[in-house]
Amino acid sequence: MTDLAAYLSERTYPGRGIVLGRSADGKKAVIVYFIMGRSVNSRNRVFVGTEDGIRTQAHDPAKMVDPSLIIYHPVRLVGRETVVTNGDQTDTIRDALLSGQTFAAALRTRAFEPDGPNWTPRISGLVSPDGSYKLSILKSLDGDPACCCRYFYEYDKPQAGLGHIIHTYAADGEPLPSYAGEPAPVAIAAADAKSLAEQVWAALNEDNKVSLYVSMIDLETGARDTVIVNKHNA
Numbered sequence: 001m002t003d004l005a006a007y008l009s010e011r012t013y014p015g016r017g018i019v020l021g022r023s024a025d026g027k028k029a030v031i032v033y034f035i036m037g038r039s040v041n042s043r044n045r046v047f048v049g050t051e052d053g054i055r056t057q058a059h060d061p062a063k064m065v066d067p068s069l070i071i072y073h074p075v076r077l078v079g080r081e082t083v084v085t086n087g088d089q090t091d092t093i094r095d096a097l098l099s100g101q102t103f104a105a106a107l108r109t110r111a112f113e114p115d116g117p118n119w120t121p122r123i124s125g126l127v128s129p130d131g132s133y134k135l136s137i138l139k140s141l142d143g144d145p146a147c148c149c150r151y152f153y154e155y156d157k158p159q160a161g162l163g164h165i166i167h168t169y170a171a172d173g174e175p176l177p178s179y180a181g182e183p184a185p186v187a188i189a190a191a192d193a194k195s196l197a198e199q200v201w202a203a204l205n206e207d208n209k210v211s212l213y214v215s216m217i218d219l220e221t222g223a224r225d226t227v228i229v230n231k232h233n234a
Contacts, residue, residue: 001162001185001186001187002184002185002186002187003186003187003189004019004032004163004165004186004187004188004196004199004200004203005199005200005202005203006203007165007184007186007203008200008203008204009203011167011171011205012171012172012205012208013036013038013169013171013172013176013205013208014036014167014168014169014179015036015120015167015168015169015176016033016034016035016036016086016123016167016168017032017033017034017123017165017166017167017168018031018032018033018084018085018086018123018124018125018135018165018166018167019031019032019033019163019164019165019186019188020032020084020125020127020133020135020155020163020164021133021158021161021162021163021164021186021188022131022158022159022160022161022162022163022188023160023161023188023190023191023216024160024161024188024189024190024191025160025191026159026160026161027218027219027220028131028216028217028218028219028225029127029131029133029158029216029217029219030163030188030196030214030215030216030217031075031082031084031125031127031213031214031215031216031217032163032165032196032200032212032213032214033074033075033084033086033212033213034200034204034209034210034211034212034213035047035056035074035086035210035211036204036205036208036209036210037208037210038208040063040065041063041064041065041066041070042070042210043210043231044058044059044060044063044064045057045058045059045070045071045210045211046059046211046230046232046233047074047211047212047213047228047229047230048228049226049228050073052076052077053073053074053075053076053077053082053083054073054074054075054213054228055071055072055073055074056070056071056072056073056074056211057071058071059230059232069087069113069115069120072085072087072088072090072091073088073090073091074086074090074213075090075213075215076090076091076094078093078094078097078098080128080129080222081097081126081127081128081129082126082127082215082217083097083124083125083126084124084125084126084127085122085123085124085125086120086122086123086124086168087113087122089106089107089110089122089124090124092106092107092109092110093106093107093124093126103124103126103134103136103152104134104136104152107122107124107136107138107150107152108150110122110138111138111148112138112139112140112145112148112178116145117143117175118175118176119139119140119143119145119175119178120168120169120176120178121137121138121139121140121168121178121179122136122137122138122139123135123136123137123138123166123167123168123179124136124137124138125166127217129219129222130219131158131217131219132154132155132156132157132158133154133155133158133164134152134153134154134155135152135153135155135164135166135183136150136151136152136153137150137151137166137179138150138151139151139178139179140178143175143178153182153183161187161188161189162185162186162187162188163185163186163187163188164183164184164185164186165183165184165186166179166183166184167179192216192225193214193215193216193225193226193227194225194227196214196216196227197212197214197227197229200212200214201229209231210230210231211228211229211230211231212227212228212229212230213226213227213228214226214227214229215227
């Protein structure tokens with residue numbers, strides 16, 4: 001199995017990515033979310049902590065061109081569940097859960113991002129208090145915006161030291177090719193959020209990385225060990 005840092009170091013532009021899994025000792029749920037950027041607008045962002053998670057904001061408001069697809073809440077807590085996504089579908093999922101609906105039902109109301117010709121996939125995750133998790137990707141059909149393909153993956157008994165990663169792009173390119181296939185299994189060896197954040201940040205492409213969020217949740221107490229790294233503040 002590929003180590004998470006090794007997996008990321010082999011890819012210059014995976015775009016935005018979600019990793020969900022279990023710590024090596026099996027006692028903590030693991031959440032990783034990162035964003036990358038090629039344009040000035042995409043790179044002009046930082047993660048900021050909120051009462052229920054994090055949000056993106058402009059590092060330099062004067063340089064912000066179009067906030068529609070880059071300013072959102074990537075992480076929100078809903079009770080003891082954690083929603084993590086690469087767009088404003090975070091709020092769609094949160095609202096659905098609060099009204100008694102499901103993760104999948106919420107995402108069936110959404111599609112990929114309207115940013116042709118890339119048609120960037122929407123990737124989403126949900127972590128439950130017992131450490132089980134779900135991942136999803138909404139993408140165009142081989143670049144055809146007439147069809148949205150919705151994929152859902154559920155992991156009810158995660159293994160210690162194992163995570164799954166899904167990201168928006170398979171590689172760099174023009175247009176950017178969407179991620180293909182199931183979430184990839186990756187090894188998670190770090191014992192705490194700080195160590196994992198250091199490994200992931202170092203592995204992300206230096207030119208394209210923008211911000212990183214890492215959280216480890218104690219499955220017994222619910223306590224969260226969280227680290228945020230921003231290139232503009234690093």
